[in-house]
Amino acid sequence: MALRRTAAAIGMVALVALVGSALPASATRSADALVTTGSPTTPFSENKQNEPALAVDQNDPSILAAGANENIDLEACNAGDDTTCPFTGGVGTSGVYFSFDSGATWTQPTYTGLSARNCQGAIGSTDPTCMPEFGPIGTLPWYFENGLVSDGDPAVAFGPVPGPNGFSWDNGDRLYYANLTSSLSGKHTDAGFKGVEGIGVSRTDDVASAAADDKNAWLPPVVIPSSGSSAGFADKEQIWADNASSSPTFGNVYLCFENYKGGPSVGSNANALIVARSTDGGDVWQKQILVKNNASASGSFSLLTGQSGCTVRTDSQGDVFVFWLGFNKKTKSQGIFWAKSTDGGSTYSKPSELFPTNPTGVFDPALGRNTEDGIAGARSDLSNAPSIDIANGAPTGVDATDQIVLNWIDGTVLDHEPVMFSTSADGGATWTDPMAIDGSGVPSDRGYYTAPSISPNGTDVYVVYNAWTEPYKDSTLGSNNDRPLAGIVTHADVTDDGSVGTFTRLYQSTPADARGSSQNDLSAEFLGDYVYAVATRLYGSGVWNDVRRAVDCSAIDAWRMALRGGPAAPKPAPEQDCPATFGNSDIFGGTFTDPTP
Numbered sequence: 217m218a219l220r221r222t223a224a225a226i227g228m229v230a231l232v233a234l235v236g237s238a239l240p241a242s243a244t245r246s247a248d249a250l251v252t253t254g255s256p257t258t259p260f261s262e263n264k265q266n267e268p269a270l271a272v273d274q275n276d277p278s279i280l281a282a283g284a285n286e287n288i289d290l291e292a293c294n295a296g297d298d299t300t301c302p303f304t305g306g307v308g309t310s311g312v313y314f315s316f317d318s319g320a321t322w323t324q325p326t327y328t329g330l331s332a333r334n335c336q337g338a339i340g341s342t343d344p345t346c347m348p349e350f351g352p353i354g355t356l357p358w359y360f361e362n363g364l365v366s367d368g369d370p371a372v373a374f375g376p377v378p379g380p381n382g383f384s385w386d387n388g389d390r391l392y393y394a395n396l397t398s399s400l401s402g403k404h405t406d407a408g409f410k411g412v413e414g415i416g417v418s419r420t421d422d423v424a425s426a427a428a429d430d431k432n433a434w435l436p437p438v439v440i441p442s443s444g445s446s447a448g449f450a451d452k453e454q455i456w457a458d459n460a461s462s463s464p465t466f467g468n469v470y471l472c473f474e475n476y477k478g479g480p481s482v483g484s485n486a487n488a489l490i491v492a493r494s495t496d497g498g499d500v501w502q503k504q505i506l507v508k509n510n511a512s513a514s515g516s517f518s519l520l521t522g523q524s525g526c527t528v529r530t531d532s533q534g535d536v537f538v539f540w541l542g543f544n545k546k547t548k549s550q551g552i553f554w555a556k557s558t559d560g561g562s563t564y565s566k567p568s569e570l571f572p573t574n575p576t577g578v579f580d581p582a583l584g585r586n587t588e589d590g591i592a593g594a595r596s597d598l599s600n601a602p603s604i605d606i607a608n609g610a611p612t613g614v615d616a617t618d619q620i621v622l623n624w625i626d627g628t629v630l631d632h633e634p635v636m637f638s639t640s641a642d643g644g645a646t647w648t649d650p651m652a653i654d655g656s657g658v659p660s661d662r663g664y665y666t667a668p669s670i671s672p673n674g675t676d677v678y679v680v681y682n683a684w685t686e687p688y689k690d691s692t693l694g695s696n697n698d699r700p701l702a703g704i705v706t707h708a709d710v711t712d713d714g715s716v717g718t719f720t721r722l723y724q725s726t727p728a729d730a731r732g733s734s735q736n737d738l739s740a741e742f743l744g745d746y747v748y749a750v751a752t753r754l755y756g757s758g759v760w761n762d763v764r765r766a767v768d769c770s771a772i773d774a775w776r777m778a779l780r781g782g783p784a785a786p787k788p789a790p791e792q793d794c795p796a797t798f799g800n801s802d803i804f805g806g807t808f809t810d811p812t813p
Contacts, residue, residue, distance in 0.1 A: 246318075246319055246320040246321075246805075246806060246807045247722075247723045247806045247807075247808070248723075248725065248804060248806060249315075249319060249320060249321060249322060249804065249805050249806065249807070250322065250802060250803075250804055251268065251282050251284070251313050251322045251759055251802075251803040251804060251805045252265045252284060252286070252311065252313065252322075252324060252802050252803045253313070253322050253323060253324045254288070254323075254324030254325075254326065254354050255286065255288050255311075255324065255354065255802070256288065257765060257796075257797050257800050258796040258797050258800065259292045259293060259294070259336075259790070259791050259796070260292075260293055260301055260734065260790050260791070260794075260798055260799030260800070261287045261290055261292075261293070261301045261734070261736050261799055262287055262288055262289075262290055262292060262333075263287070263797065263799055263800040263801075264285075264287040264733075264734070264736075264742075264799050264800070264801055265284045265285060265286050265287065265288075265311060265801060265802055265803050266284065266285050266733070266742060266743050266744035266761050266801050266803070267284060267285045267368065267369065267370070267743070267744025267745055267746050267761070268282055268283065268284045268370070268746065268747060268748055268759040268760065268761065268803040268805075269282060269283040269284070269370040269371050269372045269746065269748050269759075270282050270372065270748035270749065270750050270757065270758070270759045270805070271372040271373050271374050271391070271750065272374065272750040272751075272752055272757065273374040273389050273391075273423075274374065274459055274610035274611045274672060274752065275374070275376070275385045275389050275459075275610075275611040276389065277318065277752040277753075277754065277755075278316060278317060278318050279314075279315070279316055279374075279389075279423060280314070280315040280318065280319050280750070280757060281312065281313070281314055281315075281372050281374070281391050281393075281423065282312070282313040282314075282315075282322070282370075282372065282748075282759055282803065282805070283310060283311060283312055283313070283370025283371070283372050283393055283395070284311045284313070284368075284370060284803045285309055285310075285311070285368035285369070285370070285744055286309055286310065286311025286354060286355055286368070287303075287309060287736075288311065288333075288353075288354040288355070289304075289307050289308065289309075289329075289330075289331045289332055289333055289348075289352075289353045289354060289355060290302075290303060290304045290307055290309070290332050290736075291304045291307075291332040291335035291336075291337070291346040291348075292335065292336045292337055292791065293337075293789065293790045293791050294336060294337030294338060294339060294343070294789075294791045295332075295335040295336060295337030295343055295346045296337065296341065296343050296344075296345055296346060297341045298337070298339065298340065298341050298789035298790075298791065298792065299341075299738075299787045299788065299789045300737075301734075301736050301737075301738065301790060302736060302737075303736055304332040304335065304346055304348055305348075305400075306330050306348055306360070306365055306400045307330055307331060307332050307348050307365070308329060308330070308353065308355040308356060308359050308360070308365055308366035308367070309355060309366060309367060309368040310355050310356045310366035310367070310368050310370055310393070310395040310396075311324065311354055311355050311370070312324075312325065312355070312356055312370075312393060312426075313803075314423055314426070314427035316424075316427070318752075318754075318755060318757070318807050319755075319757045319805055319806070319807035320807060322805070323427050324354055325354075325426060325427050325428065325429045326352050326353070326354055326429050327352070327353050327354075327355075327356075327357035327429065327431040328350065328351065328352060328353060328357070328431065329350070329351075329353040329355070329357055329358075329359060329360040329361070330348050330349070330350060330353070330359075330360040330400075331348055331349060331350070331351040331352055331353050332346050332348040332349075333351060333352060334348070334349050334351065335347070335348065339791075339792060356393060356395065356418050356434070356437070357431035357434050358418070358431065358434055358435075358436045358437060359397070359416070359437060360400070361436075362436055362437060363399060363400055364397050364398070364399060364400065364416060364437060364439065365397065365398050365399070365400055366395050366396075366397060366416060366437075367395065367396035367397060367398055367413065368395060368396055369395055369396045369451065369452065369453060369745075370393065370394070370395050371393070371394040371395070371453050371454045371455040371471075372391065372392065372393050372394075372455070373391075373392045373455045373456050373457045373459075373469070374389055374390065374391055374392075374457060374459060375389075375390050375392065375457025375458065375459050375467060375469060376388075376389065376390065376457075376459070376461070376466065376467050377389065377390045377421050377497065378467060378496060378497040382467070383466050383467025383497075384461075385461065385611055388421050389421070389423075390419055390420070390421050390457070390497065390498075391419065391420050391421075391423055391426075392417060392418075392419055392455050392457060392469060392498060393417070393418040393419070393420075393455075394415055394416070394417050394418075394453050394454075394455040394471055395415070395416055395418075395453075396413050396414075396415065396416070396449075396451065396453070397413070397414050397415060397416030397437065397439055398412065398413050398414070398449075399412070412441070412442060412449055413442060413449030413451065414439045414440055414441040414442050414449075415439070415440040415453050415471060415473055415492075416437040416438070416439050416440075417437060417438045417439075417440065417455070417471070417498050417501075418434055418435065418437045419434070419435045419438075419497070419498050420433050420434045420435070421433075438498055438499065438501070440471065440473075440492050440501050440503065442475050442476075449475075449476055451473065451474050451476055451524075452473060452474045452524050452525055452526065452598070452745070453471055453472065453473035453474075453526075454471070454472055454473075454526055454527050454528055455469065455470070455471045455528075456469070456470050456471075456528045456529055456530065457469045457470075458470075458530040458534055458560075459530075459608070459610040459611060460530070460531075460532045460534075460608045460609050460610045460611065460612065460613030460616065460672075461611060461612050461613060462532045462533070462609065462612060462613025462614065462616070463530065463531075463532060463533060463534035463608075463613060464533070464534050464560070465495075465530075465534040465560035465561070466534070467495075467497070468493060468494070468495055468530075468534070468560055468561060469493070469494040469497070469498055470491060470492070470493055470528045470530070470536055470538075470561055471491070471492045471493075471494075471501070471528070472489065472490065472491045472492075472506075472526035472527070472528045472538050472540070473489075473490055473492075473526065474488070474489055474490070474524050474526065475488040475489075475490055488505045488506075488507065489505070489506045489507040489526060489538075489540055490503050490504065490505055490506065491503070491504055491506050491528070491536075491538055491561065491564070492504075493560075493561040495560075504564075506538060506555055506564055506567065507540070507542065507553075507567055524540065524541055524597075524598060524601065525540055525541040525598045525601025525602065525745075526538060526539065526540040527539050527540070527601075527602055527603050527604050529604055529605060529606045529608075529620075530606065530608060531606050531608045531616065531618040531620075531643070532608045532609045532613035532616035532618055533618070534560050535556060535557065535558050535643065536556065536557040536560070536561045536564075537554065537555075537556055537604065537606065537620065537644065538554060538555050538556075538557075538564070539552060539553070539554045539570075539602040539603075539604050539622070540552075540553055540554070540601070540602065541553075541573070541598065541600065541601040541602065542569075544569055547569075547572075549572050550572065550573055550574065550575060550600070551569045551570070551571060551572045551573055552569070552570045552571045552572075552573055552601075552602045552622075552624065553567050553568065553569050553570065554567070554568065554570055554602075554644065555567045555568070556643075556644060570622075570647065571638065571647075571650055573600045573602075573624055573626055573627075573636075574600060574626055574627045574628045575596075575597070575599075575600055575627050576588045576596045576599045576600055576625055576626075576627030576633050576664075577589075577593075577596040577599075577627065577630075577688075578591075578630065578688060580592065580593070580740070580780070581780070582739060582740075582776075582779045582780050583595065583739065583740045585597055587740070587741075588627070588633065588662065588664060588684060588688065589664075589684045589688065589689065589699040589701070589730060589741070590688050590689030590690065590691075590692070590697065590699055591689065591690055591691065591692060591776075591777070591780055592692050592739070592740045592741065592773075592776035592777070592779070592780065593689075593699060593730070593740065593741050594664075594699075594730055594733065594740070594741040594742055594743040595740070595742070595743075595745075596627075596664065597745070598665075598745045598746075599624075599625040599627070599633075599663070599664055599665050599666075599745075600624050600625050600626060600627055601624060601745075602622055602623075602624050603622070603623055603624065603666060603667040603668060604620060604621065604622045604668070605620075605621050605668050605669045605670045605749075605751070606618060606619070606620050606621075606670070607619045607670045607671060607672055607673060607674030608672060609672050609673060610672045611672075615672070615673040615674075616672065616673070616674070617641070617673065617674030617710075617714070618643060618674075619639060619640070619641050619670060619674045619710065619714055620639060620640045620641075620643075620644060621637070621638075621639050621668040621669075621670045621677055621716075622637070622638050622639065622640075622647075622668065623635060623636055623637045623638070623653070623666050623667070623668045623679060624636050624666065625663040625664065625665065625666055625681075626650075626652075626663075630688055631662065631687040631688055632662070633662045633663045633664075633684075634652035634653075634654055634663060635652060635653050635654035635663040635666050635679065635681050635683075636650045636651070636652060636653075637650065637651055637652075637653045637668070637679070637716070637719075638650045638651070639677075639714070639716050641713075641714030648716075653679060653706060653708075653719040654681065654683065654704075654706075661683040661684075661685060661702075661704070662683055662684040662685070662687075663681050663682075663683055664681065664682040664683055664684055664701070664743075665681060665682050665743075665745065665746055665747045665761075666679060666680065666681035666682075666747065667679070667680055667681070667746070667747050667748050667749045667758070668749060669749035669750050669751035669756055669758075670710070670751055671751045671752060671753050671756075671810075672751075672752065672753060673753055674710055674714075675709065675710050675753075675810075676707065676708075676709060676710065676751060676756065676810050676812075677707065677708045677709075677710060677716055677719075677751070678705060678706070678707050678722075678749050678751050678756030678757075678758065678808070679705070679706045679707075679719065679749065679758075680703070680704065680705050680706075680747050680748065680749040680758025680759070680760055681703075681704050681747060681760070682701060682702070682703055682704075682743070682747055682760050682761055683701070683702050683703075683704055684699065684700065684701060685700040685701075685702055685727045686698075686699070686700050691777060691782075692731065692773040692774075692776050692777045692782075693770075693773055693774065693777055693782075697731075697773075698729040698731060698768070699729055699730040699731050699741070700727030700728065700729060700730075701727060701728060701729075701730040701743075701761070701762075701763055702724050702725050702726070702727040702728075703723075703724070703725040703747075703758075703760030703761070703762055703804060703806075704721065704723065704724045704725075704760075705721070705722045705723045705724075705749075705756070705758045705806055705808060706719040706720060706721050706722060707719065707720055707722050707756060707808065707810075707811055708720070709812050720811070722756075722806075722808045722811065723806050723808065725760075725762060725764065725804065726764060728762070728763045728764040728766070729763065729766075729768050730743065730763050730766075731768040731769075731772075731773060732763050732766030732767050732768045732769070732797075732798055732799065732800070732801075733763050733766055733799065733801040734772065734790075734798070734799045738772060738775070738776075738787070738788070738790070739776060739779055740776065742801075743761040743763075743801065744761065747759060747760045747761065753810075754809060754810060755807055755808060755809045755810060756807070756808050756810075757805060757806065757807040757808070758805060758806055759803055759804070759805040760803070760804060760805070761801060761802075761803065762801070762802050762803065762804040763800075763801050763802075764802070764804075765797060765800045765802055766797060766798065766799060766800040766801055766802075767794075767795040767796075767797045767798055767800070768795075768798070769788065769790065769793065769794035769795060769798040771785075771788035771793040771794060772788055772790070772793075772794060772798065775787050775788055
């Protein structure tokens, strides 16, 4: 761990780093901002967003960028068979959103590309098959023009722009947006992907123009292909740019992802955890296998069910930290694993297990996955995957402490799924005992997905998580079987010795019924696999899945229950048989000034 700087040095760095970045009065506490501002409230599935990602430009902390799975450009259920609401072939689902006032307000740009907004259909199932057209899109541009489809699972990060003399903040600030990417012939489902799926990386050096509907502000996507068999696909990626100029590898970009050979996106067919690195701003990527199915790179352990849910960060010296969720055959248990690179991602240490962790929820046979809120609920496969952040002193690195914060959800006991937290103040050599940080006055909270952030100077930790506020439900039917979901943000101070204090809740959204969310095939709820948080020296910000504007549909509830052995029920036509805003899941966010400056 780097020594904490003197108060004078910290003040000097803060003055330099925060010029022009102070929060405006309107953003001193923006607890409840709609991020997906351009998305419609109806019909399904155009009104569906989930799985948010968030990044802050530490060189100008007034700028935030977010991504989400975004269905705005898909066909309506009334197109074609009214009881089906498919992903439209060739139409992208990677939404992008910008804030220039530290998260107080958000804008969602409109570009052009392949769109199915023209496919609204009519009542009855005699409509022709939807034929998407070139037109307005609310997702990443330049995919259709390059024979590609943006398939969601967003990951975003800010870094410096390369120039003739290397990377420098003086060259400008670059936003990287990674997402699943397929050819125009690929077929997308909520359960997984058919055909080859790679990782696409989009980049912009002009976020103001990108937010103002200028698709030319974006470079064409660069594709990092999946590896192995022709049936393989990449999934569960995260991207990070080394954004502390103190680092000898300042400007390097790292992307971790899992490579699968068919099957669902989490399962026994995972074959490799891959880390890709770019040293030129994202033009060229080098891949290396960090962990391979049934054997680690070092041969020290083998993975029975594969690995997933990776996360990657760098410290002020450019050391790279990769964490993931894996299964250890020797101990017959699932756990959090990690590896470290001290040479800018050229080589990594032998992977090692840090903490055991338990999956959440109950297996739903009709869905083929675990759900935590109830039968036919939202999948919870990766809620116990790790999420990390490092106080690397960005943008300069001068006041870094390099403290690492880590959290996840533990599913040891159904209806008691605590948000777990641990921290390391010495580069991962030692870690504090995991502790539960949820339930500040609300013991009934059940953590769902979570993410931590620590301020660049290591003084404040913020954690955002989704939580279920009632026990697991064995039925979908009736008002007593609702699934209240909330978004929660907490905060703790960090002392000079690296000790993290008590977490205090800054915000909780009003719980709302997640039965109003849906997979496109209607068979279960859908909220994706992530929430996200960032922190600056002045504030913390988080984004979460939110269903406050969605309405439950009793006809859908009955059909979902019938799939699981309940009374027979016909498959509904959502636009005729459900409230108009059924399926309207959104991304909300909140920004909070440091409560104890």
